[in-house]
Amino acid sequence: MTKLAQVAATPSVNAGMKMSPEVRVRMRRLERDVFKYYDDMGTGKGNCTWGPDILAHRGPCSKEELARPVSAAAVEAEFARRVVGAEGGVIRMVRVQKLPQDQFDALVSLTYNAGVHGSRNVYTLVDTGRLAEAARQIRTMTSARVNGRSVVARGLIARRAEESAPFDAAAKSAAIAKQ
Structure with missing residues (x-):
């Protein structure tokens, strides 16, 4: 078995973690x-989004999508589903470093917003204990694509x-402890 396969077969040290209720609220x-569906950066700009900032697809919404209503129940159900997905993404990707x-809450929030793929560099930094770098990387993730x-x-x-704050705080504590 390759080293990568062994890592993938090993359970994450974060298995079973859930976003804290207060942070989720x-x-x-x-x-x-x-x-309803809307273009997240204004009419005809950004990505087609609905409910609580849920990405429907990249690029602006179609006229049909813009006319489609969304129920409160659908919004709540999709939010809950996506939080569970973000929790799973963090658990899958941060396997070595116990959070x-x-x-964990910060990474779930980031993953909810940026996706597992968009957060992958942060996961690598966190999982290798490079928390100050992870905090810096998170702070740079403030861009969106508008008209390319x-x-x-x-x-x-x-x-x-x-x-980024929990990673900054942990990095500072570790630096002080080394002195």
């Missing part, structure tokens, strides 16, 4: 409820600061 409040609850160009999504700046 706070994250849910941050995600605005829109009971304290605040770091990368633009800063101002709403992500505060979110990324909050998501």
